[in-house]
Amino acid sequence: MSDFISVFQNRQDMLLETIWEHLQISLISLIIAILIAVPLGLVLTRYPRVAEPIIGISAVMQTIPSLAVLAFLIPIFGIGTTPAIIALTAYGLLPILRNAYTGIKEVNPALKEAAVGMGMNSMKRLTKVELPIAMPVIMAGIRTSMVLIVGTTTIAALIGAGGLGKLILLGLDRGADVNLILLGAIPAALLAILLDFILRGFERVSKKAGFKSFIAMIVIAILVVTTPLLINTSQKADIIIGGKLGAEPAIIINMYEQLIEDQTDLNVELEEGLGKTSFLFNALEQDSIDMFLEFTGTALVTYLDEDAKSNQANEVYEQARDGMMEEYDMTFLEPMEFNNTYTVSTTKKLAEQYDLKEIGDLKEIEDDITAGFTLEFNDRYDGYVGMQDVYNLDLDVKTMEPGIREKALTKGEVDIIDAYATDSYMVELDLVTLDDPENLFPPYQGAPLLKAETLEKYPEIEDVLNQLGGQITDEEMRQMNYKVDYEDKSPHDVAKSFLIEKGLLER
Amino acid sequence: MIEFDKINKIYPDGTKAIKDFTLKVNEGEIVTLIGPSGCGKTTTMKMINRLIEPTSGNIYIDNKDIRAYNMHELRWNIGYVLQEIALFPHLTIEENIAIVPELKKWKRRKIWDRSKELLEMVGLDANKYRKKMPRELSGGEQQRIGVIRALAADPDIILMDEPFSALDPISREQLQTDISKIQKEIKKTIVFVTHDMDEAMALGDRVCLMKAGEVIQVDTPQELILNPKTQFVKDFIGERKSPWQTAVDVIADQSEKFVISKSDYEKDTYPREGMFIIKDESNQYVGAVVDTKSIEITPLQNDMPLYKATEAIQTSKHPLFPVVKNNRLVGVLSYQVIVDYLKSKTKLENGVIQS
Numbered sequence: 001m002s003d004f005i006s007v008f009q010n011r012q013d014m015l016l017e018t019i020w021e022h023l024q025i026s027l028i029s030l031i032i033a034i035l036i037a038v039p040l041g042l043v044l045t046r047y048p049r050v051a052e053p054i055i056g057i058s059a060v061m062q063t064i065p066s067l068a069v070l071a072f073l074i075p076i077f078g079i080g081t082t083p084a085i086i087a088l089t090a091y092g093l094l095p096i097l098r099n100a101y102t103g104i105k106e107v108n109p110a111l112k113e114a115a116v117g118m119g120m121n122s123m124k125r126l127t128k129v130e131l132p133i134a135m136p137v138i139m140a141g142i143r144t145s146m147v148l149i150v151g152t153t154t155i156a157a158l159i160g161a162g163g164l165g166k167l168i169l170l171g172l173d174r175g176a177d178v179n180l181i182l183l184g185a186i187p188a189a190l191l192a193i194l195l196d197f198i199l200r201g202f203e204r205v206s207k208k209a210g211f212k213s214f215i216a217m218i219v220i221a222i223l224v225v226t227t228p229l230l231i232n233t234s235q236k237a238d239i240i241i242g243g244k245l246g247a248e249p250a251i252i253i254n255m256y257e258q259l260i261e262d263q264t265d266l267n268v269e270l271e272e273g274l275g276k277t278s279f280l281f282n283a284l285e286q287d288s289i290d291m292f293l294e295f296t297g298t299a300l301v302t303y304l305d306e307d308a309k310s311n312q313a314n315e316v317y318e319q320a321r322d323g324m325m326e327e328y329d330m331t332f333l334e335p336m337e338f339n340n341t342y343t344v345s346t347t348k349k350l351a352e353q354y355d356l357k358e359i360g361d362l363k364e365i366e367d368d369i370t371a372g373f374t375l376e377f378n379d380r381y382d383g384y385v386g387m388q389d390v391y392n393l394d395l396d397v398k399t400m401e402p403g404i405r406e407k408a409l410t411k412g413e414v415d416i417i418d419a420y421a422t423d424s425y426m427v428e429l430d431l432v433t434l435d436d437p438e439n440l441f442p443p444y445q446g447a448p449l450l451k452a453e454t455l456e457k458y459p460e461i462e463d464v465l466n467q468l469g470g471q472i473t474d475e476e477m478r479q480m481n482y483k484v485d486y487e488d489k490s491p492h493d494v495a496k497s498f499l500i501e502k503g504l505l506e507r
Numbered sequence: 508m509i510e511f512d513k514i515n516k517i518y519p520d521g522t523k524a525i526k527d528f529t530l531k532v533n534e535g536e537i538v539t540l541i542g543p544s545g546c547g548k549t550t551t552m553k554m555i556n557r558l559i560e561p562t563s564g565n566i567y568i569d570n571k572d573i574r575a576y577n578m579h580e581l582r583w584n585i586g587y588v589l590q591e592i593a594l595f596p597h598l599t600i601e602e603n604i605a606i607v608p609e610l611k612k613w614k615r616r617k618i619w620d621r622s623k624e625l626l627e628m629v630g631l632d633a634n635k636y637r638k639k640m641p642r643e644l645s646g647g648e649q650q651r652i653g654v655i656r657a658l659a660a661d662p663d664i665i666l667m668d669e670p671f672s673a674l675d676p677i678s679r680e681q682l683q684t685d686i687s688k689i690q691k692e693i694k695k696t697i698v699f700v701t702h703d704m705d706e707a708m709a710l711g712d713r714v715c716l717m718k719a720g721e722v723i724q725v726d727t728p729q730e731l732i733l734n735p736k737t738q739f740v741k742d743f744i745g746e747r748k749s750p751w752q753t754a755v756d757v758i759a760d761q762s763e764k765f766v767i768s769k770s771d772y773e774k775d776t777y778p779r780e781g782m783f784i785i786k787d788e789s790n791q792y793v794g795a796v797v798d799t800k801s802i803e804i805t806p807l808q809n810d811m812p813l814y815k816a817t818e819a820i821q822t823s824k825h826p827l828f829p830v831v832k833n834n835r836l837v838g839v840l841s842y843q844v845i846v847d848y849l850k851s852k853t854k855l856e857n858g859v860i861q862s
Contacts, residue, residue, distance in 0.1 A: 118582060119578075119579040120579075
């Protein structure tokens, strides 16, 4: 509990900011969903034949995992709030649409006939009779949708839209840090309860005032959401640097930022904590970001679909650099020294018990152990697919989120995990890495990846960023990650003190 | 005045719902439409306010084709009372009543006065009921509001679609009485759909009996009973309850054997002995004489059932009773006709009385 309070105190500013972002994204999505679904639902009651197929389509949209919707949208809308709002809107449509349609449709036919028979036209009938009577049902749909949207907005953080998901994802990334997760989850729940309370108030009013209160509700919501947008028109940065979720990318891109801003006149903005590799790459192609930290091995395997021709780090880099230039017209600047390759790790105890030194040694005990791999590792050739091939292994695999692996390992739920060589928990948990004599895992050295045209526009950044080329050893990286993950230092400060120490930045 | 001229209604599947329906409803008259379910009575009625359009034929209101009116304005001038009552549950009683006046853009003050007047007309305290919600009212009270909602904007025509069938027998009877009473004051042209023969007879100036989309007979209640055109009419009317529930005008003697005119009475040109009922030239009931002496006697209302009439008859020392409808003499009830009627309604089967 005291941990939670200290986490809360340390991150008060971030909490307020994320709550506000969360509220904004949720409300905008909800409003758009209402503005689409309510009129559509009303129109559909006049065309019942097309109603079921259209409601069916919105039901299908709901079944697509929201993360997948986000992935689809990045190539078109990039990262940030726009694709998040689109995805959330699509997500929130169904309950409102269905309830608006059903609500109007279920209005007692005798009442409709009375309205027609008394000489009301279609519009009058809608506003005076059908809408007020259907209002509680419509409001119930809006409330359901609101809860769905507020909950799902946590995922928006994966594509840089911010919100309370930022805290939750950070918590997950840090080995399921319960306090951080709660710090994100509790306000999200409170937000949902608060909004539900407000909506219930509107519902009560709407029974009396009918349609007017509904309009009033939407107008108020729009004002709440847009006012800060009108005031807060910050200038767009020259360069936006993206980073994957996790301490390491955050530290490195903070170094980029500080170096560029120190040594050039350019403005830099950071988009930290973006969800998946493909999100970043799509965002780069789509120009939502200008640069991000990518690893040589990933570039080869994921983007170029090639095998490493050599296991020499510099040759892998050259192969990746040339390939990226040829295939995507992107420049891969000089890599840093540390090699954040995949490793297969286990606890010291297990390693001693079975005398494990190499990956191949697992063959002996493959029926007795369980592996905890990330989805990505499980699916890659320079991952478990290759392990099956090269080391002839057939393990019992449980796939899980990166942040949960090491917990599962220390709790004994799994016996081996995939890990990154520079991950901070290698230090914290004192894990043993198994050697890879067949060099299945290619070297993974980090370097800035950017479009060639960006470099043409700002040629000065090449020299600035290349200062980091060949810098930062495995051990230095591990220590910096440890500071962020376990000592709760900010990536910005860790980056800064490193740069100062190396004489790259003035104090 | 409403006039149906050769109305047909054919549904897309070929069903002929209404066949060559022709009927004239006079100003200030109540015509009840009755017939077995599916006979097209409700369909016919809903054509008047264009809830249903005929396939062919014309309907005229005041000699003008209803399609020549603006549809919404036409409906504003036709009150509509539904079987389901259909008060808007989210509106107060006052707001429900005010709907058509509001559509007609009446002034607030005028609407307020009108709703007060109407509520009091059906015996409800305006101050008490005005702000109530429909669900706070009993079924009978609700339909009373349903009726005055239809009357609110003072339309010339009122359509009533089995308005009392959802009510309990006591409320139903009460409302039927109210309608008769109100109609005496307001004199609207009313088309009243019902499946209850007693109701049709009691309320209708004329009854239009329909079967399979066709008019079988349109006549006054009495004519319908006395001179049924077909076996169907006979059977349909025969499908009634105990003869004791028959309205007195059906039983009453119309032969004028015991009726004298006002002028005869004034000129003293009528038999010296016996009891006689006096009427004037326009058939209005004037009074009664026994052995040339004028007497006080309360005439029986036409829709009074026989068993109630006998209560009045038993306590009276006179042998004859005038039967009136809106003070118009429609017949004379005597012990003789009552006995004849009861006998005619009692079937003997193998010497056993069937009822």
